[in-house]
Amino acid sequence: MASGMLSTFLKRGAIWGFILVELIFFSIAGEQLSLSDKAFMDLDNMLLLFKQSAPIGIIAIGMTIIMINGNIDLSVGAIFALAAIVLLDSMTWPIFAGLGDWAIPLAWILALLAGVLLGALNGFIVWKTGIDAFIVTLGSMLGYRGLVFIYNGENPTSHLNWTLVDFAEAQWLGLHTATWFLLGATFVIWFIMNRTVHGRNAYAIGNNREAAVNAGIRVGPHMMINFMLIGFLAALSAVVFYSESGSVNPNDGELYELWAITAVVLGGTKLTGGSGSIISTFGGVLAIQLLRKGLGHIGADTETVNLVIGLILIAVLFLDRQLNIKGKEELRV
């Protein structure tokens, strides 16, 4: 009992402990090694950290619910790019020309709708054909990326709208727009997963699909809703990011799926489904961004970030296995 509680506590709190260790390490190491005399835990620096976490973070929140459901989505990077193109291109369409700045909300809605539709297509294929989500989204990762390239070849799609840029760069209560969207997405998805029937059922399906079916839960629609949610969030991430930058390259968002999965796994969500927490994923996202910033702060090459994150990911997996009692039994077989 006591050891069970201890391991639960370690797993729940691990990511926040890790963030604390990072903060202490980089603050102390920064004093010795950093070239700038600014402290690492500077308020501006931390606010920027939240803002920079937003693009991957919003996607990782969606990836968490997909993985709790026992699925995976490799196509989010391509959905991200496609939604960005819809956003920037639709503002220049002649039918919107007379609307002035009213074209902005319409472009947002179109981009988000594109994300939902692409996600729904993934979910529908998984539901109706019964193909593993890994294969379905591996395929659509190629397919959606193909659509991105077909749209505008290898040229960047650009449209800078200053009203939009002002909105994206605004700060409210000290936090940037992107940060508010990240916090909002985290809260809404947390609410859905912990306070609604859909959330309960999604956990149940991921935990034991047979039992969920026997309990009368309709597996298909719940999976499809989750794929629509992650499509929406991937598009939201694009909308927030490209409102500010105003230009999208056709291979933007490549490898985002892998970064998002890394953040989710660091947060302690299992690939097998049935368990995981939105808040811990939020921690995982912060931990990765902190690591990037911290390594830069102490003067390490940016190249080492990849190396360190890869090794940490494997170490987390190993520690999780050691802490997990059920896992230990499997080791003996």
Next chain:
Amino acid sequence: MPKITKASLGRFLAKQGILIAFILFMVGFTLANERFLAPENVMGVIRSSAILGVMALGVTFVVISGNLDLSVGSMMSFSTIVVLDLHDKLGPTLAIPAMFAMTLCLGAIIGFLVGYLKLNSLIVTLGMLSAIHGLTLTYSGGKNMDIADKEGTWFSVFGQGELLGVPVPILLFVGLAAFLGIVLSKTPFGRKIYAVGGNGVAATFSGIRRPRVVLGCYLVSAFCVATAGLLQASRSLGSQNTVGQGLELEVLAAVILGGASLLGGSGTIFKTVIGVLILGFIQNGLLLVGLQFYAQYVVTWVIIILAVWLDIAAKRGKLLSPIA
């Protein structure tokens, strides 16, 4: 002669579906453009598929053993960069074995983590994807790698040479495929891979040392990746750090297209080669009929879904899944 029923037709389609699809594609493209089946075109397609193909051979081993390997792309970048760098420092004769040794070490690390520590292969190789990418960048200092004397080296023979009129990459691809095909289907090691992938617990109880088999599969994969890196380096004699980026998923697509199940226990080298060729010929055929390059991605997507759907629909005897 056995009677043809709906069920047996379904089974036949499922078993040979990918081959039939391949033949249909070839016929369709040939009708659309007569240059499609010209020897130089066919040779060109196989040659440009060789690097992806060699990597797919190794990944087939890993997938049959019931695991995944997402690190092959960044590992290929690593071996390409290493062999180019060592070429000028040690000379080609020493650089090639040194590069193979280093790549096999990476494969051994993955094999140890997945086989002996029993960690989830998807996450381990995802971590290694990132870690090896970092390793490559640290090794090269983020700079592109080039061979100083591009004219005076015999190193280019692997990627650009010809033997009896056949390009060397094709010979290497076909030779390696034949060798690994025999290993997989005719040796005890090969049978053990199918056993471990089909039912790991049963294989352990029948005395197969599962960790060792898994390690072996990742070593085969690393060897194939090193060969692909050699081909890439020798073809271009210079390279970026990200040359293999994204290849891991294309390789996996070829293996799945060939009919290997991600659950493990099924798949063959021959079918993987067909999968690789389908990807290559679709790309080429779509270009020849005048579609733009990127249309192949969309077509590949549709084909992967249809191929896998057909496969599992025939196995369960129903077109739509029983998911409520």
